[in-house]
Amino acid sequence: MAVNLDKALVREKIAKRAEREIENGFYVNLGIGMPTMVANYIQEDKEIVLQSENGLVGIGRSPYENEVDPDLINAGKETVTAAVGASYCSSAESFAMIRGEHLDLAILGGMEVSETGNLANWMIPGKMIKGMGGAMDIVHGAKKIVIIMDHVNKHGEPKILKECSLPLTGEGVVDRIITDRAVIDVTDNGLVLVEVAEGWTVQEVVEATGAHLQVSENLLSATF
């Protein structure tokens, strides 16, 4: 039977699971929204660097009121501080760094992911298009791309599909999907279910997924 958690708790659960993707020593870009929350859960024993595409390598914690510098923000336009050992660069240099695949990991939000790793997360036809920002660059710009999102949309329909119905952000770019219900890898042989969240069964996850899901031989259950 499906678990019911309030929205904030679901987001926290996904963010905490996503944090485990970050290895010690990683350079990481966190997308705007839920991915930014991942930073709140980074284990203290990990030394990592958060990159912000507006030109900061080494995002620090949020500032105390007396530390606020209006010239220092992250890509979500929030005031931040710089971590010890940070550096600033231009947007062109920042995206040279991204496009050149110098980041180890990017964690981004998603609207839909296809079984071949296509991602849609920037526009809904008929609605005002606000722009893709840096998402189209970032999906090509890290050694590993992890998408975090709800497993189904507000109508209960799968967001993991054979083909995306929405316009794409990138083609064949997703390596791993983390939802409130499961962790799914995109492989050359299709989608592989590698973890099932606490409170969910393999059967329930398979039924809530709109594409063929192989079950890993090493499937883990109730990992988060």
Place this chain on the structure above:
Amino acid sequence: MAVNLDKALVREKIAKRAEREIENGFYVNLGIGMPTMVANYIQEDKEIVLQSENGLVGIGRSPYENEVDPDLINAGKETVTAAVGASYCSSAESFAMIRGEHLDLAILGGMEVSETGNLANWMIPGKMIKGMGGAMDIVHGAKKIVIIMDHVNKHGEPKILKECSLPLTGEGVVDRIITDRAVIDVTDNGLVLVEVAEGWTVQEVVEATGAHLQVSENLLSATF
């Protein structure tokens, strides 16, 4: 009758005439060899900036012995100083500046120039090829390209030709040629003789030129 000046004096004469191409406020790149000498004759009332393609905007005078910094050289690998208000940049940025046509003027040496403004100044077939260095970039990288060279080679043969016989450095890139005998502009309608040096006649210059030379209506004589 042709004048006879020793080699050093000829070079000085050409360099001094080339200096007149530099207007107040110009950013200028001077090629290695004779063009570098032009810096010695820059009139004191002109404020100009010399760019060095190895990453210095604002070459200063040569250093006194106690000022030598082995990390500070020009593109000719000579020790220099930085002028007041200079800046350093990477080679990629330096050539971005050059390729983007931010320089007002480049003064370069030449082996041959054609009537369509082709330049050959980097290799002689059969001889060891040392490389083009930055010349191929610079000929596309300033608003005006001035070539300074002897009017004829050591065998007395013209260096200004209908077609270059040597492999090119750039095609249609030269705006003006300054030799020991004349100043010649490369125009859409061919070569135009605009100045004749002291001691030379129009006839002598025409005869020592291997391409058709129109004589400017505003021809100046004995200007240098």
Place this chain on the structure above:
Amino acid sequence: MMKTIYTSFEEAVKDIKDYSTIMVGGFGLVGIPENLILALVESKVKHLTVISNNCGVDDWGLGLLLENKQIDKMIGSYVGENKEFERQVLAGELEVELTPQGTLAERIRAGGAGIPAFYTPAGVGTPIAEGKEVRNFDGKDYLMVTGLKADFSLVRAAKGDRLGNLVYNKTARNFNPEIAAAGTTTIAEVEELVDAGTLDPDHIHTPGIYVQGLIEGKQEKRIERLTLRREA
């Protein structure tokens, strides 16, 4: 390299005429040339093509030009902070060209660096690939995109010297250095104008060769999303 030092913002933007293409530095409201934008609003110049990552907010930055209907076309990567923008687009009053942010930054750099076109993976297989050449290098597809230049570039720096050398503060650097290089005429609004020789040549972010005019001004530096650490 003698630069024009303006004493009024009105004078600094007076050469910007109708139908000009202008590039404007900044990311969100950070690093925008606030006073140059205000002067453009006052100047009533119109039919502008504006190249900038964002388009301000409804009552600040490029949003003011928008409100005044001075912009015909906007090239940027994200314009989501602005309701008037949405209204004008839906009403067909404003043309928009959306470009991935990294592609935008690199197109601007290419424009200033004399590179007419380059290849990037961003956007392959997406709506923005329409009409663009796709080319495979080493088994991977890329789009060809072209360099961008502007008649006028407006940037903001923390300090500028009288030879046009600029240094930026923290993330206010963003698009400013590449935009400074891509303008036929580049005007820098600086927080502090200093004498030549004051800035360390190793620390200069924008060499003066890219800058034609400077003006000192005081900025409001509005904050879009004040995010504070909760006291422990």
Place this chain on the structure above:
Amino acid sequence: MMKTIYTSFEEAVKDIKDYSTIMVGGFGLVGIPENLILALVESKVKHLTVISNNCGVDDWGLGLLLENKQIDKMIGSYVGENKEFERQVLAGELEVELTPQGTLAERIRAGGAGIPAFYTPAGVGTPIAEGKEVRNFDGKDYLMVTGLKADFSLVRAAKGDRLGNLVYNKTARNFNPEIAAAGTTTIAEVEELVDAGTLDPDHIHTPGIYVQGLIEGKQEKRIERLTLRREA
């Protein structure tokens, strides 16, 4: 971002194997990673492809690798300071690819920036255009050239911190920043190794993300053309 801090140059280059492609910073003898090159000579690694603007002089810098016949192929823009270079080329022992200096710098930048190819005017109509695509943009011809990457990049900086952030001194910057970004593994020889947080984040030329290992060393800094001002 934990970087390997080497305590011997021998150890710093030990992963560089025969047939590796290496990029080496420097212009002439300025800004070259002197001790890393010396360690490569000692290592006797061979069949190297070397990408560097120049190839040292007969008895210093990359000239030492050449003398030792460790280089199979050289990609650079000017190799005129080296007699042994000439001998090996004429004897067919050394392959050379000459590239205009600005194109070389930009190809290296492109390699580090994930740009597989771009267009440049340099070389159109010259021998180096042979075999390259020519394309017209806005009435002007350009050559398509490709990005360059390396298995190992060796750079030299004035200061480096333990997170790999680097700053360069004066014209010793040259090719080093772009080469640092284009190496799969980048090793920096620094004149002074400092703690993280020591360098001003606004003054860092190479962000630590590009650097995998660092080592402190003392350089000779040989001068190729000492040019002095005559005393008045």
